[in-house]
Amino acid sequence: MEEDLREGRNDGRIQTRFPPEPNGYLHIGHAKAICMDFGIARNYGGICNLRFDDTNPVKEDVEYVDAIMEDIRWLGYQWANVYYASDYFQQLWDLAILMIKRGLAYVDEQSAEEIAKQKGTPTTPGVESPFRDRPIEESLALFEKMNRGEIPQGTMVLRAKIDMASSNMHFRDPLMYRIITDHPHHRTGYTWKVYPMYDFAHGQSDYFEGVTHSICTLEFEVHRPLYDWFIDQLKQDDYRPRQIEFNRLNITYTVMSKRKMLQLVQEGLVSGWDDPRMPTLCGLRRRGYSPAAIHNFIDKIGYTKYEGVIDLSLLEHSARETLNESATRVSAVLDPVKLIITNYPEQQVEMMDMVNNPEREDVGSHEAPFTKELWIEQDDFMENAPKKYFRMTPGQEVRLKGAYIVLCTGCKKDATGKVTEVYATYDPDTRSGLPGSERKVKGTIHWVSANHALLAEVRLYDRLFSVENPSEEKEKDFRELLNPESLKVLNNCRVEPWLAEAKPLDNFQFQRIGYFNVDLDSTADHLVFNRTVSLKDSWAKSNPS
RNA sequence: UGUCCCGUGGUGUAAUGGUAGCACAGCAGGUUUUGGUUCUGUUAGUCGGAGUUCAAAUCUUCGCGGGACAACCA
Numbered sequence: 001m002e003e004d005l006r007e008g009r010n011d012g013r014i015q016t017r018f019p020p021e022p023n024g025y026l027h028i029g030h031a032k033a034i035c036m037d038f039g040i041a042r043n044y045g046g047i048c049n050l051r052f053d054d055t056n057p058v059k060e061d062v063e064y065v066d067a068i069m070e071d072i073r074w075l076g077y078q079w080a081n082v083y084y085a086s087d088y089f090q091q092l093w094d095l096a097i098l099m100i101k102r103g104l105a106y107v108d109e110q111s112a113e114e115i116a117k118q119k120g121t122p123t124t125p126g127v128e129s130p131f132r133d134r135p136i137e138e139s140l141a142l143f144e145k146m147n148r149g150e151i152p153q154g155t156m157v158l159r160a161k162i163d164m165a166s167s168n169m170h171f172r173d174p175l176m177y178r179i180i181t182d183h184p185h186h187r188t189g190y191t192w193k194v195y196p197m198y199d200f201a202h203g204q205s206d207y208f209e210g211v212t213h214s215i216c217t218l219e220f221e222v223h224r225p226l227y228d229w230f231i232d233q234l235k236q237d238d239y240r241p242r243q244i245e246f247n248r249l250n251i252t253y254t255v256m257s258k259r260k261m262l263q264l265v266q267e268g269l270v271s272g273w274d275d276p277r278m279p280t281l282c283g284l285r286r287r288g289y290s291p292a293a294i295h296n297f298i299d300k301i302g303y304t305k306y307e308g309v310i311d312l313s314l315l316e317h318s319a320r321e322t323l324n325e326s327a328t329r330v331s332a333v334l335d336p337v338k339l340i341i342t343n344y345p346e347q348q349v350e351m352m353d354m355v356n357n358p359e360r361e362d363v364g365s366h367e368a369p370f371t372k373e374l375w376i377e378q379d380d381f382m383e384n385a386p387k388k389y390f391r392m393t394p395g396q397e398v399r400l401k402g403a404y405i406v407l408c409t410g411c412k413k414d415a416t417g418k419v420t421e422v423y424a425t426y427d428p429d430t431r432s433g434l435p436g437s438e439r440k441v442k443g444t445i446h447w448v449s450a451n452h453a454l455l456a457e458v459r460l461y462d463r464l465f466s467v468e469n470p471s472e473e474k475e476k477d478f479r480e481l482l483n484p485e486s487l488k489v490l491n492n493c494r495v496e497p498w499l500a501e502a503k504p505l506d507n508f509q510f511q512r513i514g515y516f517n518v519d520l521d522s523t524a525d526h527l528v529f530n531r532t533v534s535l536k537d538s539w540a541k542s543n544p545s
Numbered sequence: 546u547g548u549c550c551c552g553u554g555g556u557g558u559a560a561u562g563g564u565a566g567c568a569c570a571g572c573a574g575g576u577u578u579u580g581g582u583u584c585u586g587u588u589a590g591u592c593g594g595a596g597u598u599c600a601a602a603u604c605u606u607c608g609c610g611g612g613a614c615a616a617c618c619a
Contacts, residue, residue: 021619056618112617119615123547126615157617167548169615178617198619221550222614245550252556258619300568302558304551307612311556314569324582359582390580399578432578444578512579539580 010212010239014046017211018072018079019202021053022064022186024258025273025280026071028294028315029249035298036215036246038077049209050079054086055201057185065186067273071281075291085201086187088208092196093147095204096158096176099233100139105176106132107142108159115157118164119172125165126172132161146179149193153179158194162229170226176200203227206241207234214243218305221245246303252312253463253483254279255470260478269482270464274520276530277464277486287461288507288517288532293322309469316533323507323515323532328356331368331401331446332495332510332529334458336375338450339392341406343425344372349449352402352432354496368496370403373450375494380445381422383411386543390443392422399444401511405430405437446511453494456527459519460488495527507532 018037020030041048050072054060072079099105108115108131120126143158145151158177166172177194184190206214214227224243231240250256256279264270264278273280276287284294297318301310331354351367376392385393392398392408399405406424414420429436466483467473473481495510502508507517514534522528 019619023619053619059618115617116615121547121615124615125547154617169548172615175617180617195617197617202619218550219613220619222548225549247551300557304558306551306557308557311569314557317569320581329579329581355578358577358579388580401578403578405578437578441578443580446579509579509581512581514581535579535581537580542580 013210013212014041014044015210015212016041016046016048016215017051017083017206017209018048019051019053019085019205019216020068021056021059022061022068023056023059024064024262025067025282027256027258027261027278027280028251028284028297029256029279030071031075031281031294032249032298032301032303033215033217034072034075034077035295036303038072038079040213040215046212047080048077049081049083049211051083051085051205051209053198053202053205054084054185054187055196055198057180057183057195060186062186067282074281074285075294083205083209084187085196085205086185088201088205089188089192089196091208092201092204093194095234096143096196096200097140099160099176100136100143100158103136103161104233105139105158105160106134107139107146107156108132108173109156112154115159115175119169120164122167122169128164129159129173132173143177143194146177147192147194149181151179153181155179160200160230168222168225170199170223171229174199174226199223199226200230203230203241203243204234207231207239210239211241214241216243216245217248218245218307219248245305247305247307249301250307250309250469250471251279251315252309252468253465253470254312255465255478257471260471263479267479269479276459276461276519279464285505286520287530288323288505288515289319290322290326290507292326293319296322312463319515319533320536323509325359326357327507327509327515328363328366329354329358329509329511330496330499331448332456332458332493332499332513332516333375333377333446333448333453334490334493334510334513335378336492336494337378337381337419337422339374339376339381339422339424339447341372341374341404341426342409342423346372348372349452350403350431354402354498366498368402368498369449369452370400371449371451374400374447375450375453376422376445376447378419381408381411381419383419391445392424392443396443397441399430399441400426401444401446402432403447404428404432405439405441448494448496450494452497454497454500454527456493456495456499456529458490458493458516458529458531460490460531462486462488493529495529499527500524502527509535 016037038048118127157175159173162171164172274282274286350370352370353365354368355365356363381392404426406426409423411419412421465481470478470481502518504518515532516529519528519530
């Protein structure tokens with residue numbers, strides 16, 4: 001792609017831009033574009049600017065400007081300059097005037113419907129507007145009036161005079177300007193009454209800034225000839241920005257359209273733009289994804305022109321891979337049942353050393369209290385267990401992670417047959433670190449001390465949609481395809497006391513369960529954890545309950 | 546019945562015209578105080594035809610399939 005450098009074009013200069021419209025939050029698809037735009041600049045010793053493509057005041061807001069900047073910084077990038085397309089309104093206006101004077105643009109007084117009708121179809125040519133050949137002075141005067149607010153919104157537009165029969169629909173006298181008087185622009189207020197369209201603003205903005213490579217997604221491929229045409233009207237020397245397209249990111253079990261995401265937010269189907277189930281960067285952040293995990297993912301997917309759909313499992317893999325190296329291991333029991341070590345002294349408390357991360361000796365360990373009464377997972381006890389069940393079942397030995405090997409002796413059940421307590425005896429010689437602990441035991445389970453454990457809320461997230469490609473379903477509205485089980489809230493979880501110090505967004509591995517982080521809602525009195533992604537579980541896979 | 550873009554294992558992505566490789570997912574096994582990690586093995590692919598060539602995933606051509614384009618959105 002970048003052999004331009006070898007050919008010495010633009011004096012070997014590389015300049016890109018990331019050009020979001022401030023009308024929504026950035027999502028993982030934008031992250032792909034950001035990594036491309038900023039990454040190219042970084043790799044080739046060039047610069048990348050942030051430019052807000054704010055040519056439609058109706059949809060835009062400063063709220064989004066700030067959020068976008070935060071997300072880009074979070075990904076670890078710093079733009080050379082911040083620009084706004086609205087900075088170029090005067091230059092664009094001047095160019096429009098020049099084009100009218102050259103007979104290349106005219107004011108059209110027809111309605112949107114009439115203009116649309118005259119466009120023709122991709123297979124039939126359009127017809128020319130009756131205003132197409134109006135005198136230059138007339139267009140000039142009207143365009144001025146349009147921008148003075150003397151013309152009602154929606155009644156006139158400025159169009160380029162190109163070719164109504166072109167096989168490229170975008171050449172059929174595209175709109176350059178429309179009147180917008182009922183919405184203030186988030187930066188220029190009511191100064192302007194006419195606003196340039198995307199096609200009349202984007203390439204020129206690139207040109208004004210000195211962009212060498214204008215990288216965008218595939219849907220703009222058809223716009224490229226028009227992009228070049230407008231540049232031709234402007235160009236003074238050899239320099240010209242070049243538009244290059246790559247494929248948009250699609251991921252299974254989610255949607256990547258701003259419109260759909262906005263709908264989910266507005267209709268309360270998710271809790272907000274930063275709902276951990278959303279593919280937004282703020283959502284992923286809240287879910288526990290790190291910038292490293294996002295980069296890891298983007299590096300794996302590549303840039304091509306093929307419009308495919310990436311498996312969600314690849315994103316999850318990227319998260320596991322990065323979190324495995326960084327997340328501190330802790331014990332948390334999500335669905336507790338009491339385990340009583342019948343031969344353990346009533347009041348005794350032993351502090352057990354828990355390794356923070358077996359992958360990394362340098363991060364050390366922390367302590368967890370061990371007592372007679374513990375919480376373990378319901379799942380980790382079975383009264384009548386199948387052969388390959390390596391956890392608690394009467395007569396079987398199991399290791400309590402970081403503590404002792406215990407022998408399960410039985411359980412107590414209530415009237416409904418539900419197990420309320422599990423009993424075991426411990427072998428004092430098998431405390432972790434002692435020679436007696438070397439003994440091989442099939443299973444190891446996690447636990448927390450009943451008297452010391454903290455109560456916590458845990459939010460289990462799953463795929464947002466129950467079908468692989470919600471956008472592809474023609475029959476049903478995408479909202480009907482939401483996964484009803486995308487969020488499960490557990491209110492009776494017990495976590496080890498060490499977690500009292502955890503701060504919002506800290507990542508942990510709940511051993512044997514998954515990666516979790518502290519939610520923004522979490523307080524000292526009410527701990528809240530989000531499941532980022534589960535651990536792989538080859539037992540559950542081969543033994544569906 | 547237009548123009549443009551794209552077709553490589555289930556998924557995504559590589560291969561100066563010269564051994565079709567990698568990752569995810571799957572499967573089997575070893576190691577393991579996480580049924581995690583890790584390691585080993587393994588299943589599976591160039592949309593089809595014709596042409597150029599000593600040699601084609603790659604070049605040409607004809608098909609087939611998918612996508613984009615007819616917003617006063619970007």
